[in-house]
Amino acid sequence: MNGEDELELAQRALTHLRGDQAQATVTRERSLFARFARSSATQATAIDDASVEMLCVVDGHTGAAATNQVDDEGLADAARLARVAATAAARGGPGAYPGLPQPARTDPHHGYDRATAALDAATAGSALAAAFERCREAKLEAFGIWTAGEVTTAIASSNGIAIADAVTDAHMTVIARAHDGRSGYATSTAVAAAAIDAHSLAAIAAARVTSIAPATLEPGEYTVVLDHAAVGTLLDFLGSLAFNGLAHTELRGALCGSIGARVAAPCISLADSTGVAGTLPRSFDAEGVPKRPLALIDGGIARAVVYDIRTAALAGTRSTGHALTPGGSPDGPEPINLVLAGGDAATLEELCAPIERGLFVTRLWYVNPVEPRRALLTGMTRDGTFLIEDGAIGRPLHDVRFTDSALRILDATEQLTAAQRLVGETDQYGRRFATGVLCPALRAGAFRVSGGSA
Amino acid sequence: MPPARGHWASACEIDPFALPLEERLELLLKAEELLRGDPRIVRGVAESLAIRTVTAFASSDGAAFTQERTECGGGISAYAAADGESQLRSYPSGHGGSVALAGHEHLIALDLPSHAPRVVEEALALLSAAPCPAGRTTLVLGDEQLALQIHESIGHALELDRILLGEASYAGTSWVSHGDVGTLRCGSPKLAISADATLPGGLGSFAWDDEGVAAQRTVLIEDGVLRATLSDRQSAAAIGTTSSGAARADGFARQPIVRMTNVSLEPGDGGTLDELIAEVSNGVYMETNRSWSIDDRRLHFQFGTEIGREIRDGKLGRLLRNPTYAGLTPRFWNSLEAVASAPAWRLWGLLNCGKGEPGQYAHVSHGTPPARFSDVEVGVAR
Numbered sequence: 001m002n003g004e005d006e007l008e009l010a011q012r013a014l015t016h017l018r019g020d021q022a023q024a025t026v027t028r029e030r031s032l033f034a035r036f037a038r039s040s041a042t043q044a045t046a047i048d049d050a051s052v053e054m055l056c057v058v059d060g061h062t063g064a065a066a067t068n069q070v071d072d073e074g075l076a077d078a079a080r081l082a083r084v085a086a087t088a089a090a091r092g093g094p095g096a097y098p099g100l101p102q103p104a105r106t107d108p109h110h111g112y113d114r115a116t117a118a119l120d121a122a123t124a125g126s127a128l129a130a131a132f133e134r135c136r137e138a139k140l141e142a143f144g145i146w147t148a149g150e151v152t153t154a155i156a157s158s159n160g161i162a163i164a165d166a167v168t169d170a171h172m173t174v175i176a177r178a179h180d181g182r183s184g185y186a187t188s189t190a191v192a193a194a195a196i197d198a199h200s201l202a203a204i205a206a207a208r209v210t211s212i213a214p215a216t217l218e219p220g221e222y223t224v225v226l227d228h229a230a231v232g233t234l235l236d237f238l239g240s241l242a243f244n245g246l247a248h249t250e251l252r253g254a255l256c257g258s259i260g261a262r263v264a265a266p267c268i269s270l271a272d273s274t275g276v277a278g279t280l281p282r283s284f285d286a287e288g289v290p291k292r293p294l295a296l297i298d299g300g301i302a303r304a305v306v307y308d309i310r311t312a313a314l315a316g317t318r319s320t321g322h323a324l325t326p327g328g329s330p331d332g333p334e335p336i337n338l339v340l341a342g343g344d345a346a347t348l349e350e351l352c353a354p355i356e357r358g359l360f361v362t363r364l365w366y367v368n369p370v371e372p373r374r375a376l377l378t379g380m381t382r383d384g385t386f387l388i389e390d391g392a393i394g395r396p397l398h399d400v401r402f403t404d405s406a407l408r409i410l411d412a413t414e415q416l417t418a419a420q421r422l423v424g425e426t427d428q429y430g431r432r433f434a435t436g437v438l439c440p441a442l443r444a445g446a447f448r449v450s451g452g453s454a
Numbered sequence: 455m456p457p458a459r460g461h462w463a464s465a466c467e468i469d470p471f472a473l474p475l476e477e478r479l480e481l482l483l484k485a486e487e488l489l490r491g492d493p494r495i496v497r498g499v500a501e502s503l504a505i506r507t508v509t510a511f512a513s514s515d516g517a518a519f520t521q522e523r524t525e526c527g528g529g530i531s532a533y534a535a536a537d538g539e540s541q542l543r544s545y546p547s548g549h550g551g552s553v554a555l556a557g558h559e560h561l562i563a564l565d566l567p568s569h570a571p572r573v574v575e576e577a578l579a580l581l582s583a584a585p586c587p588a589g590r591t592t593l594v595l596g597d598e599q600l601a602l603q604i605h606e607s608i609g610h611a612l613e614l615d616r617i618l619l620g621e622a623s624y625a626g627t628s629w630v631s632h633g634d635v636g637t638l639r640c641g642s643p644k645l646a647i648s649a650d651a652t653l654p655g656g657l658g659s660f661a662w663d664d665e666g667v668a669a670q671r672t673v674l675i676e677d678g679v680l681r682a683t684l685s686d687r688q689s690a691a692a693i694g695t696t697s698s699g700a701a702r703a704d705g706f707a708r709q710p711i712v713r714m715t716n717v718s719l720e721p722g723d724g725g726t727l728d729e730l731i732a733e734v735s736n737g738v739y740m741e742t743n744r745s746w747s748i749d750d751r752r753l754h755f756q757f758g759t760e761i762g763r764e765i766r767d768g769k770l771g772r773l774l775r776n777p778t779y780a781g782l783t784p785r786f787w788n789s790l791e792a793v794a795s796a797p798a799w800r801l802w803g804l805l806n807c808g809k810g811e812p813g814q815y816a817h818v819s820h821g822t823p824p825a826r827f828s829d830v831e832v833g834v835a836r
Contacts, residue, residue: 035623036623
């Protein structure tokens with residue numbers, strides 16, 4: 001970067017699109033990854049890379065080009081490609097992109113930790129050592145990842161936007177595994193690496209591994225307790241299926257015709273909010289629109305979906321600050337800071353107490369939509385599935401497949417824990433873009449098991 | 455083996471990067487225009503992509519080579535919505551269309567505009583089609599859906615790093631053990647699977663993998679019996695064998711890990727798709743993937759396709775919407791009754807094969823003809 005900061009680079013990049021309606025976005029990732037398997041470190045990766053995305057708007061069409069060749073030759077080439085793309089698209093007639101946004105006030109946030117940004121590999125080493133030691137004590141092997149990163153995003157636009165935002169994130173997953181394949185799981189995501197307690201994670205994961213042989217659960221409908229990780233996965237999918245303003249406008253979304261109507265139990269209040277402690281906040285979206293709190297489901301009533309500039313214009317409203325890429329993703333906007341309000345249960349045990357026979361799920365795996373319009377999902381349980389009998393977690397179960405609607409599960413929700421946890425991921429399709437759902441665990445009276453691995 | 459040296463470039467008849475963008479867009483605009491017209495079509499998509507990747511590799515073993523790969527392809531999709539129902543229909547496949555290790559000639563050959571009217575017609579018809587019935591029945595799978603079935607339940611399951619628990623932290627493990635090689639019956643005698651990094655047009659083709667191991671063809675399953683796994687140098691060494699040349703990284707900032715190359719089902723003697731269907735008195739035909747899920751051991755899967763059709767007395771019948779099927783990998787492949795013959799074999803590319811942390815997305819291809827399976831659970835979501 002030659003002493004040039006990210007915003008200065010974005011402004012220099014923008015000069016290559018002078019005279020155009022244009023935006024230059026700089027994203028710089030610095031990160032460390034330490035993977036481990038069988039209680040040994042297996043892969044260590046350090047990344048330091050800056051890329052520039054040039055966006056040009058011509059007659060309602062956007063053209064984009066990206067490069068990590070940040071000298072003037074590379075930037076000029078990317079600018080030319082973006083202009084050519086937008087101009088070529090415009091030959092097909094006027095497009096629907098209404099124009100880049102105007103500058104607006106962005107709020108400071110709690111999403112940056114200087115110590116984490118130092119990316120000290122010794123922190124990773126200590127975390128792995130703690131996890132290995134705790135699993136060794138339990139006669140188990142440790143598998144997982146520790147990672148920390150700093151991502152700086154800067155946007156400069158022909159409308160005068162000149163903003164930068166730096167965030168940090170840290171994440172650790174521990175899977176404790178016995179030689180016969182029984183496994184337990186724990187994960188933690190936070191703004192600061194210091195908040196990741198590797199020893200505790202390994203202890204939680206190890207405690208989910210029992211010596212009892214797993215039983216098989218027949219397909220059917222069960223009362224379920226979903227631990228935080230499982231709830232986070234369901235809500236993450238709901239984000240794209242129900243709250244995507246493009247799908248909603250095109251009558252493909254799961255909340256079409258339901259805004260203002262009851263879609264979940266009264267105990268369900270879901271928002272997209274970066275101001276709440278425990279989230280991974282950002283100041284603005286990929287179009288430079290400020291992030292603001294937005295109620296999505298309030299007391300079980302659907303209140304809103306999210307928009308970027310393009311989809312807001314289609315819907316006749318304003319962007320809610322949820323663009324995922326400069327100019328908006330072709331697949332539409334999504335909420336990336338979901339917060340599900342907690343309830344009144346003090347513990348997981350309290351959630352299980354009313355259940356005569358049901359299911360406890362630690363996490364869900366390989367979830368995908370089956371019928372998007374109904375938010376119908378399928379996926380497997382993994383790393384700790386248990387039978388609940390007579391109000392308590394009992395025998396382990398072979399993993400089961402569920403096929404059910406995320407909205408139906410929320411509608412059947414009876415109680416939530418007071419404590420929320422951040423269920424997060426650090427990268428999306430190869431780029432570091434930490435997102436997370438802050439959510440409690442919950443008990444739902446209906447959860448459809450459609451098969452299993454036994 | 456001598457160190458790898460030299461240069462290799464994939465075949466590219468028409469260089470997409472030498473064409474004016476307008477020329478490439480013209481084809482898409484024409485196809486997209488043909489998707490419009492009916493107000494129930496709420497979204498029409500015509501898309502293409504062209505990727506050129508140039509890599510240079512040098513190692514302390516003495517290897518020094520460069521490779522240039524050009525990938526090209528595309529597809530069309532129509533989203534229909536009405537009366538609380540939403541349906542998707544695509545050509546030639548879902549998830550971005552058909553992509554091959556080829557030049558612009560591959561996109562031209564797909565002839566997207568000529569398929570647009572049928573895509574629209576089927577998307578609209580699906581809105582009011584009967585739901586896929588639930589139960590166990592004979593299932594005939596189109597080749598594109600079968601490509602993903604091979605990918606998920608065989609390809610990933612035979613990655614040696616997974617088998618040795620190296621990916622247990624994220625992608626998972628496998629229902630296969632490395633000690634099973636040579637003895638494990640994975641499927642019926644009709645099942646023959648190879649991994650071939652030399653296949654023309656395959657997204658998993660190259661001259662050398664990302665550890666400098668030469669591209670090769672490996673028989674993975676023969677007559678239904680496991681013969682080999684996919685490996686890199688590290689995993690192969692761990693079990694005292696040599697790499698199958700399957701180490702791949704998706705960029706300069708990622709480590710090579712065991713990935714599929716072109717993992718394919720060999721053609722059988724079942725004739726054409728029509729001949730596969732002609733043998734079925736009562737069953738379901740499904741094509742074009744829409745939904746996929748499989749457990750972390752690659753054992754229990756569930757797939758959904760864009761479209762299904764009833765099969766009655768050897769003929770395709772009424773349209774079925776939201777078709778799904780599920781099963782356990784070895785049981786499913788043991789129910790393989792018939793594989794269509796060589797003329798029906800096609801290569802399908804996938805761009806979004808995720809694995810590793812930080813995330814890596816491999817481009818792989820799978821060759822397969824349509825095939826028929828007995829006693830499969832369908833209509834899972836009902």
